[in-house]
Amino acid sequence: MDDTPVVADGLGRRYGSRLWALREVSLAVPAGQFVAVMGATGSGKSTLLHCLAGLDRPTAGRVRLAGRDITRLREAALTRLRRDRAGFVFQSYNLLSTLTVARNVLLPARLGGPRVGPAALAAMLDAVGLGGLGDRPVGELSGGQRQRVAVARALITRPAVVFADEPTGALDPATGGQVLRLLRAAVERDGMTVVMVSHDPLAAAHSDRLLLLREGRLVGDTRTPDASSISALLAVAA
Numbered sequence: 684m685d686d687t688p689v690v691a692d693g694l695g696r697r698y699g700s701r702l703w704a705l706r707e708v709s710l711a712v713p714a715g716q717f718v719a720v721m722g723a724t725g726s727g728k729s730t731l732l733h734c735l736a737g738l739d740r741p742t743a744g745r746v747r748l749a750g751r752d753i754t755r756l757r758e759a760a761l762t763r764l765r766r767d768r769a770g771f772v773f774q775s776y777n778l779l780s781t782l783t784v785a786r787n788v789l790l791p792a793r794l795g796g797p798r799v800g801p802a803a804l805a806a807m808l809d810a811v812g813l814g815g816l817g818d819r820p821v822g823e824l825s826g827g828q829r830q831r832v833a834v835a836r837a838l839i840t841r842p843a844v845v846f847a848d849e850p851t852g853a854l855d856p857a858t859g860g861q862v863l864r865l866l867r868a869a870v871e872r873d874g875m876t877v878v879m880v881s882h883d884p885l886a887a888a889h890s891d892r893l894l895l896l897r898e899g900r901l902v903g904d905t906r907t908p909d910a911s912s913i914s915a916l917l918a919v920a921a
């Protein structure tokens with residue numbers, strides 16, 4: 684079986700009768716790669732991420748996630764696959780603010796995902812710099828701390844792929860840098876695959892590979908250069 688964790692073949696997504704937010708996107712992301720998706724506003728970055736992650740259904744083409752063709756998977760099977768094989772980090776965190784840090788991080792496991800013991804939870808909270816804060820309600824945390832909770836929740840089940848949509852968009856540069864290093868460490872240490880949408884060349888510079896979108900098409904696919912070269916590439920692609 685092909686174990687390439689993310690594969691898209693001729694992927695297209697149309698909204699309404701005319702607007703193709705994505706057109707003919709084909710790509711394969713091997714295990715252990717950190718991919719950044721960039722492009723001007725409205726170029727289709729979030730749509731691509733959502734289609735690859737099985738959060739949105741493509742209009743054309745196919746997507747394989749963790750070895751399964753998800754394009755025609757029924758909703759229940761798709762939900763199980765996402766729960767067991769994918770982690771998600773979004774700018775808006777999607778945390779439950781009245782629950783504690785620990786309960787938020789354990790949510791995927793509580794929803795029937797892979798089991799997580801207390802030692803693994805403590806190690807994960809330490810790893811993201813939240814050691815000792817497990818019993819604090821998330822509503823009492825700063826933005827940077829909340830994003831770390833979101834990262835811990837995404838990584839705790841050791842998913843094959845982590846999908847991140849602007850994970851540092853709401854953070855100051857220092858805190859954002861910490862979140863990116865956590866994602867980088869998951870790639871280096873655990874061989875995880877990360878697909879991250881970002882506007883920020885400094886964030887994208889943490890990746891191995893840069894995908895550039897323009898009007899829904901994949902117009903660039905390169906090894907990630909440094910941040911200033913990324914800015915130049917973005918200016919050309921806009």
Ligand SMILES: Nc1ncnc2c1ncn2[C@@H]1O[C@H](COP(=O)(O)OP(=O)(O)OP(=O)(O)O)[C@@H](O)[C@H]1O
Pocket residue numbers: 698699702704722723724725726727728729730731
């Ligand atoms: N649910 C929707 N219904 C209709 N059109 C949509 C929907 N979601 C996205 N679009 C359109 O699809 C195109 C791509 O949107 P998308 O959000 O993927 O872009 P993006 O590159 O992530 O943008 P941004 O950088 O502003 O977040 C845009 O023209 C957008 O208006």
